[in-house]
Amino acid sequence: MEPGPGSGSGQGQGQGPGPWAGTACVVTGASRGFGRSLARLLAPQLGPGSVLLLLARSEDADTGNGTGNGTGGGPGLRVQCVPADLGSEEGMRRASAALRELLQDSSFGRLLLINNAGSLGDISKSFQDLSDLQEINTYFSFNISSALCLTSTALRAFGARPGCSRTVVNISSLCAREPFPSWALYCAAKAARDMMFRVLAVEEPGLRVLSYAPGPLDTDMQLLARTRTGDLGMRQKFQRMQEQGQLINSSVSAQKLLQLLQEDSFPSGAHVDFYDI
Numbered sequence: 001m002e003p004g005p006g007s008g009s010g011q012g013q014g015q016g017p018g019p020w021a022g023t024a025c026v027v028t029g030a031s032r033g034f035g036r037s038l039a040r041l042l043a044p045q046l047g048p049g050s051v052l053l054l055l056a057r058s059e060d061a062d063t064g065n066g067t068g069n070g071t072g073g074g075p076g077l078r079v080q081c082v083p084a085d086l087g088s089e090e091g092m093r094r095a096s097a098a099l100r101e102l103l104q105d106s107s108f109g110r111l112l113l114i115n116n117a118g119s120l121g122d123i124s125k126s127f128q129d130l131s132d133l134q135e136i137n138t139y140f141s142f143n144i145s146s147a148l149c150l151t152s153t154a155l156r157a158f159g160a161r162p163g164c165s166r167t168v169v170n171i172s173s174l175c176a177r178e179p180f181p182s183w184a185l186y187c188a189a190k191a192a193r194d195m196m197f198r199v200l201a202v203e204e205p206g207l208r209v210l211s212y213a214p215g216p217l218d219t220d221m222q223l224l225a226r227t228r229t230g231d232l233g234m235r236q237k238f239q240r241m242q243e244q245g246q247l248i249n250s251s252v253s254a255q256k257l258l259q260l261l262q263e264d265s266f267p268s269g270a271h272v273d274f275y276d277i
């Protein structure tokens with residue numbers, strides 16, 4: 001890994017500037033669900049000279065506890081929300097421009113990019129009913145291509161520098177590994193993303209790359225899963241998970257990711273599941 005300021009777990013929370021001073025932190029899909037919970041937990045961890053850039057279509061990506069929309073989490077943190085539809089060319093241009101502008105500041109000692117934004121796509125149809133090329137391309141453009149382009153843009157803008165560290169997180173899923181009936185688009189996108197980030201990890205051994213599967217979360221996405229999944233068996237499985245209280249609170253899973261990042265001992269490119277930890 002690239003040894004950065006405070007890298008490793010030696011500097012605990014609440015000890016002076018904390019482990020993540022001078023960090024440029026970017027979270028996509030931070031307006032709701034897991035991304036929002038993660039941004040709320042990250043904000044107090046980002047020390048002086050840090051910026052938290054939040055990307056989603058809606059602007060209400062505040063980080064909670066009065067830390068949203070530019071008022072900062074820890075002292076000296078600036079929070080910036082940029083509305084951008086990562087499924088559109090215009091949105092990607094806006095997001096990429098915001099990234100480049102942020103990362104041109106060479107005073108940052110650390111880059112932390114969390115590729116979290118995602119969607120289920122049309123889960124009502126079986127494989128054989130997926131024949132609309134434009135719909136399929138639009139889905140993959142948001143769920144695969146945007147993460148690739150944002151990550152490459154960020155890495156070019158924040159190149160390897162002595163004493164700096166760069167970490168890229170891909171929010172993955174069990175679906176990267178297991179086929180779910182009716183979920184061809186989602187499973188394919190999650191599998192592709194995992195492999196894409198594994199390639200990045202082997203190309204750039206100085207980078208820290210993690211695919212984190214957050215477990216079944218109690219979010220809007222799960223509501224869609226249990227109401228819209230075409231396959232009856234899967235839909236009932238999702239309904240049972242909710243009825244039996246098996247869904248995970250986003251903050252609990254986000255806290256595990258934070259712990260993984262703070263310990264910083266995962267093999268680069270690894271897929272780590274909530275239930276592995």
Ligand SMILES: NC(=O)c1ccc[n+]([C@@H]2O[C@H](COP(=O)([O-])OP(=O)(O)OC[C@H]3O[C@@H](n4cnc5c(N)ncnc54)[C@H](OP(=O)(O)O)[C@@H]3O)[C@@H](O)[C@H]2O)c1
Pocket residue numbers: 028029030031032033034035036055056057058059084085086087088115116117118119142171172173174213214215216217218219220221222
């Ligand atoms: N929920 C689960 O059980 C579960 C399980 C495993 C993995 N995951 C993964 O965890 C991540 C977060 O899931 P979640 O459950 O928190 O989902 P969610 O509640 O549906 O939230 C999705 C986030 O992505 C943003 N987003 C959606 N479309 C966008 C677009 N076109 N451009 C920019 N941002 C967009 C949304 O913000 P706007 O609507 O404001 O744009 C929102 O902030 C996803 O990658 C998901 O695949 C979820």
